[in-house]
Amino acid sequence: MIERDVVIIGAGPAGLACATRLKEIGVNDVLLVEREKKLGGILNQCIHDGFGLHKFKESLTGPEYIDKYLEKLINYKVDILSDTMVVNLFPDKSMILSGPWGREKIKAKVIVLAMGCRERTAGAIWLAGTRPAGIYTAGVAQRLMNIDNYMIGNEVVILGSGDVGLIMARRLTLEGARVLMVLEKLPYSSGLPRNIVQCLEDYNIPLYLKTTVTKVHGKARVEGVTYVKLDDEGKIIPNSEKFVKCDTLLLSVGLIPENELSREAGIPIHPVTGGPIVDDTYQTNIEGVFAAGNVLHVHDLADWASMEGELVAEFAKRYLEGSLPRSKNWIDVKAGEGIRYVLPHKISGKLDVNFLFRVSYPSRNRYIVIRDGNNRVIKRKRIINLHPAVMENIEVKAEELKSAEKLEVMIE
Secondary structure (H helix, E strand, O other), X not given: OEEEEEEEEOOOHHHHHXXXXXXXXXXXXXXXXXXXXXXXXHHHHOOOOOEOOOOOOOOXXXXXXHHHHHHHHHHHOOEEEOOOEEEEEOOOOEEEEEEOOEEEEEEEEEEEEOOOEEEOOXXXXXXXXXXXXXXXXXXXXXXXXXXXXXXXXXXXXXXXXXXXXXXXXXXXXXXXXXXXXXXEOOOOOOOOHHHHHHHHHHHOOOEEEXXXXXXXXXXXXXXXXXXXXXXXXXXEOOOOOEEEEOOEEEEOOOEEEOOHHHHHOOOOEOOOOOOEOOOOOOEOOOOXXXXXXXXXXXXXOHHHHHHHHHHHHHHHHHHHHOOOOOOOOOEEEEEOOOEEEEEOOEEOOOOOEEEEEEXXXXXXXXXXXXXXXXXOEEEEEEEEEEOOOOOEEEEEOHHHHOOOOEEEEEEO
């Protein structure tokens, strides 16, 4: 069995950033494993710009963003196994790899989980009706158009206002298709406000909130969909059914972190994020196993996933050096009023922490407050616009956490 210092599973923005940062800070034995032949993950098919604004201070396409890291990987001579799957992951930090060269068992001192996420499908949302050609998830449609050069349809309805769906609404329009409407079951868009403007409003594509598809029509090919209005509780409003003729239904109904390997290794998964439960070093319940990027929680920007990967690299190096002691007395962090989830899920109280969170509903001019178990205010931060699609953060110094036994993050 081969033994390595660090194995990173996944070469998307988090994995690439983690690998390059490890080399920059002097960790030599790094193996990057990627199941696709090409490194970069989903960014390979994202030919629109807007990546890198925070990380590189310039607007890049997905492939341009990846190239920034690939140049470093080559210069640092990072060991890479592409077209290779990790088929099993065990609690002792060993794993079985499968690639064109065969199968191999590897054991690592440190493992970084960076497997990303996948899309929810028609089956995942219990979509009724037939299953003809013409139903795509937004990411699959993006790949077909941007990499394989296929046009997926002419008259398109998009269900769900996630960012990939919004970007595909613009892409389809630019390629000559008619995007008839975007339907969203929530009372607000689940995509970034900037994408609502740049991808829908700029192209006069209507967005219908509190609306969903209840049936797909067609046998060989999609012939139309039935859609309905929803009330404040998400229930169908009687007699609100309408039929719209279309040949394509695009689904942009959410992303799921890919944690099958994490579960196999016995790592607890958070019920809201769908990612591993981690502490303030992004370490899971298995010492030396870290998580970063969309496998941990779905990010709004690739930049944040990369920065998380770099942060994990710093902790991984300290773990290898034996200078990252694990706390025996954790401070639990709870998502309070108006907060959907907050990361990390528990902290030692001995490190500065940048809490990441998403809110449950849009609001304006509110305070994000962190309180301890005695209702003492640890931190307060005013935010003008809060939206569930936008990931927020609040930084807290270790000295501010003295005597705290538990924490709650909330909107006030």
